[in-house]
Amino acid sequence: MTKAFISYHHRNDQDYRSHVSWLANVHGAFDDCSVELDDIDDDLAPQTIRRIIRDDYLRDTQVTILLCGTETRFRKHIDWELKSSMIDGTVNKRSGILVIDLPTTSCNSWQTSLPGEKEAIYPDFTTGWFTVETKADFQTRYPDLPERIIDNLVKPDVALSVVPWSRIENQPANLKFLVDATARVAHSNQYDMSLPMRMRDHNP
Structure with a gap:
Protein backbone atom coordinates (compact mmCIF):
# COMPACT_ATOMS: atom_id res chain seq x y z
CA MET A 1 0.00 0.00 0.00
CA THR A 2 1.29 3.47 -0.87
CA LYS A 3 2.56 5.47 2.11
CA ALA A 4 1.38 9.07 2.12
CA PHE A 5 1.75 12.18 4.24
CA ILE A 6 -1.14 14.66 4.57
CA SER A 7 -0.15 18.34 4.57
CA TYR A 8 -2.89 20.71 5.72
CA HIS A 9 -3.83 23.74 7.85
CA HIS A 10 -4.42 22.11 11.23
CA ARG A 11 -6.69 24.84 12.62
CA ASN A 12 -8.90 25.36 9.57
CA ASP A 13 -9.07 22.02 7.81
CA GLN A 14 -8.97 19.29 10.46
CA ASP A 15 -12.38 17.89 9.51
CA TYR A 16 -11.26 17.34 5.90
CA ARG A 17 -8.04 15.76 7.09
CA SER A 18 -10.03 13.41 9.36
CA HIS A 19 -12.18 12.30 6.42
CA VAL A 20 -9.15 11.60 4.24
CA SER A 21 -7.57 9.62 7.10
CA TRP A 22 -10.82 7.67 7.44
CA LEU A 23 -10.67 6.80 3.74
CA ALA A 24 -7.12 5.59 4.35
CA ASN A 25 -7.44 3.76 7.65
CA VAL A 26 -10.90 2.23 7.23
CA HIS A 27 -11.12 1.81 3.47
CA GLY A 28 -7.48 1.23 2.52
CA ALA A 29 -6.98 4.21 0.19
CA PHE A 30 -3.36 4.54 1.39
CA ASP A 31 -1.10 4.06 4.42
CA ASP A 32 -1.41 7.28 6.46
CA CYS A 33 1.97 8.41 7.85
CA SER A 34 0.97 11.97 8.76
CA VAL A 35 1.75 14.22 11.70
CA GLU A 36 -0.99 14.20 14.32
CA LEU A 37 -2.05 17.27 16.25
CA ASP A 38 0.52 18.08 18.98
CA ASP A 39 3.02 15.53 17.61
CA ILE A 40 5.54 18.35 17.14
CA ASP A 41 6.20 21.12 19.66
CA ASP A 42 5.58 24.38 17.78
CA ASP A 43 7.94 26.18 20.18
CA LEU A 44 10.94 24.33 18.77
CA ALA A 45 13.34 26.19 16.50
CA PRO A 46 12.19 26.29 12.86
CA GLN A 47 15.18 24.28 11.63
CA THR A 48 14.42 21.61 14.24
CA ILE A 49 10.78 21.37 13.15
CA ARG A 50 11.84 21.12 9.50
CA ARG A 51 14.27 18.33 10.34
CA ILE A 52 11.65 16.40 12.33
CA ILE A 53 9.10 16.69 9.50
CA CYS A 68 -5.79 23.16 -0.04
CA GLY A 69 -8.11 25.57 1.73
CA THR A 70 -8.32 29.35 1.73
CA GLU A 71 -5.30 29.98 3.98
CA THR A 72 -3.12 27.01 3.04
CA ARG A 73 -0.79 29.08 0.88
CA PHE A 74 0.21 31.26 3.83
CA ARG A 75 1.33 28.48 6.21
CA LYS A 76 5.08 28.10 6.69
CA HIS A 77 4.91 24.48 7.91
CA ILE A 78 2.98 23.50 4.79
CA ASP A 79 5.60 25.16 2.61
CA TRP A 80 8.36 23.29 4.47
CA GLU A 81 6.50 20.00 3.99
CA LEU A 82 6.07 20.65 0.27
CA LYS A 83 9.68 21.58 -0.34
CA SER A 84 10.93 18.66 1.76
CA SER A 85 8.74 16.37 -0.35
CA MET A 86 10.42 17.67 -3.50
CA ILE A 87 13.99 17.01 -2.35
CA ASP A 88 15.65 13.80 -3.49
CA GLY A 89 17.89 13.41 -0.46
CA THR A 90 19.87 10.71 1.29
CA VAL A 91 17.31 10.25 4.08
CA ASN A 92 13.97 10.97 2.42
CA LYS A 93 13.51 10.46 -1.31
CA ARG A 94 11.52 12.69 -3.63
CA SER A 95 7.75 12.20 -3.29
CA GLY A 96 4.87 12.67 -5.66
CA ILE A 97 2.46 15.46 -4.74
CA LEU A 98 -1.33 15.28 -5.02
CA VAL A 99 -3.42 18.40 -4.38
CA ILE A 100 -7.00 18.08 -3.13
CA ASP A 101 -8.88 21.37 -3.52
CA LEU A 102 -11.24 21.81 -0.56
CA PRO A 103 -14.82 23.14 -0.87
CA THR A 104 -13.87 26.32 1.02
CA THR A 105 -11.92 27.58 -2.01
CA SER A 106 -15.05 27.56 -4.19
CA CYS A 107 -12.86 26.44 -7.09
CA ASN A 108 -14.52 24.21 -9.69
CA SER A 109 -11.42 23.47 -11.77
CA TRP A 110 -9.12 20.47 -11.87
CA GLN A 111 -5.72 19.65 -13.30
CA THR A 112 -5.07 16.16 -14.65
CA SER A 113 -1.53 14.94 -15.17
CA LEU A 114 -1.58 11.24 -14.26
CA PRO A 115 -1.92 8.31 -16.69
CA GLY A 116 -5.53 7.12 -16.83
CA GLU A 117 -6.76 9.89 -14.54
CA LYS A 118 -9.34 11.37 -16.91
CA GLU A 119 -11.05 8.01 -17.41
CA ALA A 120 -10.87 6.95 -13.75
CA ILE A 121 -11.84 10.18 -11.99
CA TYR A 122 -13.82 12.14 -14.59
CA PRO A 123 -15.70 9.54 -16.66
CA ASP A 124 -18.67 11.91 -16.89
CA PHE A 125 -16.57 14.69 -18.41
CA THR A 126 -15.81 13.67 -21.98
CA THR A 127 -15.55 17.03 -23.79
CA GLY A 128 -14.25 20.51 -23.10
CA TRP A 129 -10.73 19.60 -21.99
CA PHE A 130 -8.16 22.36 -22.52
CA THR A 131 -4.58 23.09 -21.49
CA VAL A 132 -3.49 25.76 -19.01
CA GLU A 133 0.13 26.78 -19.61
CA THR A 134 1.17 30.08 -18.02
CA LYS A 135 1.77 30.84 -14.36
CA ALA A 136 -0.64 33.79 -14.54
CA ASP A 137 -3.39 31.52 -15.88
CA PHE A 138 -2.82 28.98 -13.13
CA GLN A 139 -2.90 31.73 -10.48
CA THR A 140 -6.21 32.99 -11.86
CA ARG A 141 -7.63 29.48 -12.00
CA TYR A 142 -6.34 28.45 -8.55
CA PRO A 143 -6.03 31.62 -6.44
CA ASP A 144 -5.65 29.66 -3.19
CA LEU A 145 -2.88 27.28 -4.24
CA PRO A 146 0.59 27.83 -2.72
CA GLU A 147 3.01 29.52 -5.09
CA ARG A 148 5.36 26.52 -4.82
CA ILE A 149 2.61 24.33 -6.30
CA ILE A 150 1.85 26.85 -9.06
CA ASP A 151 5.55 26.96 -9.98
CA ASN A 152 5.47 23.22 -10.54
CA LEU A 153 2.14 23.06 -12.36
CA VAL A 154 3.74 25.03 -15.20
CA LYS A 155 6.68 22.62 -15.49
CA PRO A 156 6.22 20.07 -18.29
CA ASP A 157 8.45 17.55 -16.49
CA VAL A 158 6.34 17.52 -13.31
CA ALA A 159 3.19 15.38 -13.06
CA LEU A 160 1.10 17.07 -10.38
CA SER A 161 -2.68 16.77 -10.27
CA VAL A 162 -5.27 18.99 -8.59
CA VAL A 163 -8.52 17.19 -7.80
CA PRO A 164 -11.72 18.73 -6.37
CA TRP A 165 -12.90 17.43 -2.99
CA SER A 166 -16.13 16.23 -4.60
CA ARG A 167 -14.19 13.63 -6.59
CA ILE A 168 -12.71 11.91 -3.52
CA GLU A 169 -15.24 12.50 -0.75
CA ASN A 170 -16.59 9.08 0.33
CA GLN A 171 -14.82 7.60 -2.71
CA PRO A 172 -11.83 5.58 -1.44
CA ALA A 173 -11.30 3.90 -4.82
CA ASN A 174 -10.80 7.29 -6.47
CA LEU A 175 -8.40 8.42 -3.78
CA LYS A 176 -6.46 5.16 -3.93
CA PHE A 177 -6.11 5.48 -7.72
CA LEU A 178 -4.82 9.04 -7.40
CA VAL A 179 -2.36 8.28 -4.60
CA ASP A 180 -1.01 5.16 -6.30
CA ALA A 181 -0.66 6.92 -9.67
CA THR A 182 1.06 9.89 -8.00
CA ALA A 183 3.58 7.54 -6.36
CA ARG A 184 4.39 5.94 -9.71
CA VAL A 185 5.43 9.25 -11.31
CA ALA A 186 7.31 10.64 -8.30
CA HIS A 187 10.77 9.47 -9.39
CA SER A 188 10.55 11.28 -12.74
CA ASN A 189 9.36 14.66 -11.40
CA GLN A 190 11.95 17.41 -11.76
CA TYR A 191 10.58 19.93 -9.29
CA ASP A 192 11.19 23.67 -9.33
CA MET A 193 12.52 24.35 -5.83
CA SER A 194 13.82 27.86 -6.50
CA LEU A 195 11.24 29.62 -4.32
CA PRO A 196 12.73 30.49 -0.90
CA MET A 197 11.16 28.65 2.02
CA ARG A 198 8.49 30.61 3.84
CA MET A 199 9.73 31.81 7.23
CA ARG A 200 6.45 32.98 8.75
CA ASP A 201 2.71 32.61 8.45
CA HIS A 202 1.53 35.68 6.64
CA ASN A 203 -1.84 36.65 5.25
CA PRO A 204 -1.33 39.92 3.34
Whole structure:
Protein backbone atom coordinates (compact mmCIF):
# COMPACT_ATOMS: atom_id res chain seq x y z
CA MET A 1 0.00 0.00 0.00
CA THR A 2 1.29 3.47 -0.87
CA LYS A 3 2.56 5.47 2.11
CA ALA A 4 1.38 9.07 2.12
CA PHE A 5 1.75 12.18 4.24
CA ILE A 6 -1.14 14.66 4.57
CA SER A 7 -0.15 18.34 4.57
CA TYR A 8 -2.89 20.71 5.72
CA HIS A 9 -3.83 23.74 7.85
CA HIS A 10 -4.42 22.11 11.23
CA ARG A 11 -6.69 24.84 12.62
CA ASN A 12 -8.90 25.36 9.57
CA ASP A 13 -9.07 22.02 7.81
CA GLN A 14 -8.97 19.29 10.46
CA ASP A 15 -12.38 17.89 9.51
CA TYR A 16 -11.26 17.34 5.90
CA ARG A 17 -8.04 15.76 7.09
CA SER A 18 -10.03 13.41 9.36
CA HIS A 19 -12.18 12.30 6.42
CA VAL A 20 -9.15 11.60 4.24
CA SER A 21 -7.57 9.62 7.10
CA TRP A 22 -10.82 7.67 7.44
CA LEU A 23 -10.67 6.80 3.74
CA ALA A 24 -7.12 5.59 4.35
CA ASN A 25 -7.44 3.76 7.65
CA VAL A 26 -10.90 2.23 7.23
CA HIS A 27 -11.12 1.81 3.47
CA GLY A 28 -7.48 1.23 2.52
CA ALA A 29 -6.98 4.21 0.19
CA PHE A 30 -3.36 4.54 1.39
CA ASP A 31 -1.10 4.06 4.42
CA ASP A 32 -1.41 7.28 6.46
CA CYS A 33 1.97 8.41 7.85
CA SER A 34 0.97 11.97 8.76
CA VAL A 35 1.75 14.22 11.70
CA GLU A 36 -0.99 14.20 14.32
CA LEU A 37 -2.05 17.27 16.25
CA ASP A 38 0.52 18.08 18.98
CA ASP A 39 3.02 15.53 17.61
CA ILE A 40 5.54 18.35 17.14
CA ASP A 41 6.20 21.12 19.66
CA ASP A 42 5.58 24.38 17.78
CA ASP A 43 7.94 26.18 20.18
CA LEU A 44 10.94 24.33 18.77
CA ALA A 45 13.34 26.19 16.50
CA PRO A 46 12.19 26.29 12.86
CA GLN A 47 15.18 24.28 11.63
CA THR A 48 14.42 21.61 14.24
CA ILE A 49 10.78 21.37 13.15
CA ARG A 50 11.84 21.12 9.50
CA ARG A 51 14.27 18.33 10.34
CA ILE A 52 11.65 16.40 12.33
CA ILE A 53 9.10 16.69 9.50
CA ARG A 54 11.65 15.70 6.86
CA ASP A 55 13.46 12.89 8.66
CA ASP A 56 10.78 11.41 10.93
CA TYR A 57 7.55 11.78 8.95
CA LEU A 58 8.40 12.16 5.26
CA ARG A 59 11.27 9.67 5.31
CA ASP A 60 9.37 6.56 4.21
CA THR A 61 6.47 8.18 2.34
CA GLN A 62 5.98 8.13 -1.42
CA VAL A 63 3.28 10.80 -1.76
CA THR A 64 2.43 14.09 -0.08
CA ILE A 65 -1.30 14.91 -0.17
CA LEU A 66 -1.91 18.64 0.08
CA LEU A 67 -5.36 19.65 1.33
CA CYS A 68 -5.79 23.16 -0.04
CA GLY A 69 -8.11 25.57 1.73
CA THR A 70 -8.32 29.35 1.73
CA GLU A 71 -5.30 29.98 3.98
CA THR A 72 -3.12 27.01 3.04
CA ARG A 73 -0.79 29.08 0.88
CA PHE A 74 0.21 31.26 3.83
CA ARG A 75 1.33 28.48 6.21
CA LYS A 76 5.08 28.10 6.69
CA HIS A 77 4.91 24.48 7.91
CA ILE A 78 2.98 23.50 4.79
CA ASP A 79 5.60 25.16 2.61
CA TRP A 80 8.36 23.29 4.47
CA GLU A 81 6.50 20.00 3.99
CA LEU A 82 6.07 20.65 0.27
CA LYS A 83 9.68 21.58 -0.34
CA SER A 84 10.93 18.66 1.76
CA SER A 85 8.74 16.37 -0.35
CA MET A 86 10.42 17.67 -3.50
CA ILE A 87 13.99 17.01 -2.35
CA ASP A 88 15.65 13.80 -3.49
CA GLY A 89 17.89 13.41 -0.46
CA THR A 90 19.87 10.71 1.29
CA VAL A 91 17.31 10.25 4.08
CA ASN A 92 13.97 10.97 2.42
CA LYS A 93 13.51 10.46 -1.31
CA ARG A 94 11.52 12.69 -3.63
CA SER A 95 7.75 12.20 -3.29
CA GLY A 96 4.87 12.67 -5.66
CA ILE A 97 2.46 15.46 -4.74
CA LEU A 98 -1.33 15.28 -5.02
CA VAL A 99 -3.42 18.40 -4.38
CA ILE A 100 -7.00 18.08 -3.13
CA ASP A 101 -8.88 21.37 -3.52
CA LEU A 102 -11.24 21.81 -0.56
CA PRO A 103 -14.82 23.14 -0.87
CA THR A 104 -13.87 26.32 1.02
CA THR A 105 -11.92 27.58 -2.01
CA SER A 106 -15.05 27.56 -4.19
CA CYS A 107 -12.86 26.44 -7.09
CA ASN A 108 -14.52 24.21 -9.69
CA SER A 109 -11.42 23.47 -11.77
CA TRP A 110 -9.12 20.47 -11.87
CA GLN A 111 -5.72 19.65 -13.30
CA THR A 112 -5.07 16.16 -14.65
CA SER A 113 -1.53 14.94 -15.17
CA LEU A 114 -1.58 11.24 -14.26
CA PRO A 115 -1.92 8.31 -16.69
CA GLY A 116 -5.53 7.12 -16.83
CA GLU A 117 -6.76 9.89 -14.54
CA LYS A 118 -9.34 11.37 -16.91
CA GLU A 119 -11.05 8.01 -17.41
CA ALA A 120 -10.87 6.95 -13.75
CA ILE A 121 -11.84 10.18 -11.99
CA TYR A 122 -13.82 12.14 -14.59
CA PRO A 123 -15.70 9.54 -16.66
CA ASP A 124 -18.67 11.91 -16.89
CA PHE A 125 -16.57 14.69 -18.41
CA THR A 126 -15.81 13.67 -21.98
CA THR A 127 -15.55 17.03 -23.79
CA GLY A 128 -14.25 20.51 -23.10
CA TRP A 129 -10.73 19.60 -21.99
CA PHE A 130 -8.16 22.36 -22.52
CA THR A 131 -4.58 23.09 -21.49
CA VAL A 132 -3.49 25.76 -19.01
CA GLU A 133 0.13 26.78 -19.61
CA THR A 134 1.17 30.08 -18.02
CA LYS A 135 1.77 30.84 -14.36
CA ALA A 136 -0.64 33.79 -14.54
CA ASP A 137 -3.39 31.52 -15.88
CA PHE A 138 -2.82 28.98 -13.13
CA GLN A 139 -2.90 31.73 -10.48
CA THR A 140 -6.21 32.99 -11.86
CA ARG A 141 -7.63 29.48 -12.00
CA TYR A 142 -6.34 28.45 -8.55
CA PRO A 143 -6.03 31.62 -6.44
CA ASP A 144 -5.65 29.66 -3.19
CA LEU A 145 -2.88 27.28 -4.24
CA PRO A 146 0.59 27.83 -2.72
CA GLU A 147 3.01 29.52 -5.09
CA ARG A 148 5.36 26.52 -4.82
CA ILE A 149 2.61 24.33 -6.30
CA ILE A 150 1.85 26.85 -9.06
CA ASP A 151 5.55 26.96 -9.98
CA ASN A 152 5.47 23.22 -10.54
CA LEU A 153 2.14 23.06 -12.36
CA VAL A 154 3.74 25.03 -15.20
CA LYS A 155 6.68 22.62 -15.49
CA PRO A 156 6.22 20.07 -18.29
CA ASP A 157 8.45 17.55 -16.49
CA VAL A 158 6.34 17.52 -13.31
CA ALA A 159 3.19 15.38 -13.06
CA LEU A 160 1.10 17.07 -10.38
CA SER A 161 -2.68 16.77 -10.27
CA VAL A 162 -5.27 18.99 -8.59
CA VAL A 163 -8.52 17.19 -7.80
CA PRO A 164 -11.72 18.73 -6.37
CA TRP A 165 -12.90 17.43 -2.99
CA SER A 166 -16.13 16.23 -4.60
CA ARG A 167 -14.19 13.63 -6.59
CA ILE A 168 -12.71 11.91 -3.52
CA GLU A 169 -15.24 12.50 -0.75
CA ASN A 170 -16.59 9.08 0.33
CA GLN A 171 -14.82 7.60 -2.71
CA PRO A 172 -11.83 5.58 -1.44
CA ALA A 173 -11.30 3.90 -4.82
CA ASN A 174 -10.80 7.29 -6.47
CA LEU A 175 -8.40 8.42 -3.78
CA LYS A 176 -6.46 5.16 -3.93
CA PHE A 177 -6.11 5.48 -7.72
CA LEU A 178 -4.82 9.04 -7.40
CA VAL A 179 -2.36 8.28 -4.60
CA ASP A 180 -1.01 5.16 -6.30
CA ALA A 181 -0.66 6.92 -9.67
CA THR A 182 1.06 9.89 -8.00
CA ALA A 183 3.58 7.54 -6.36
CA ARG A 184 4.39 5.94 -9.71
CA VAL A 185 5.43 9.25 -11.31
CA ALA A 186 7.31 10.64 -8.30
CA HIS A 187 10.77 9.47 -9.39
CA SER A 188 10.55 11.28 -12.74
CA ASN A 189 9.36 14.66 -11.40
CA GLN A 190 11.95 17.41 -11.76
CA TYR A 191 10.58 19.93 -9.29
CA ASP A 192 11.19 23.67 -9.33
CA MET A 193 12.52 24.35 -5.83
CA SER A 194 13.82 27.86 -6.50
CA LEU A 195 11.24 29.62 -4.32
CA PRO A 196 12.73 30.49 -0.90
CA MET A 197 11.16 28.65 2.02
CA ARG A 198 8.49 30.61 3.84
CA MET A 199 9.73 31.81 7.23
CA ARG A 200 6.45 32.98 8.75
CA ASP A 201 2.71 32.61 8.45
CA HIS A 202 1.53 35.68 6.64
CA ASN A 203 -1.84 36.65 5.25
CA PRO A 204 -1.33 39.92 3.34
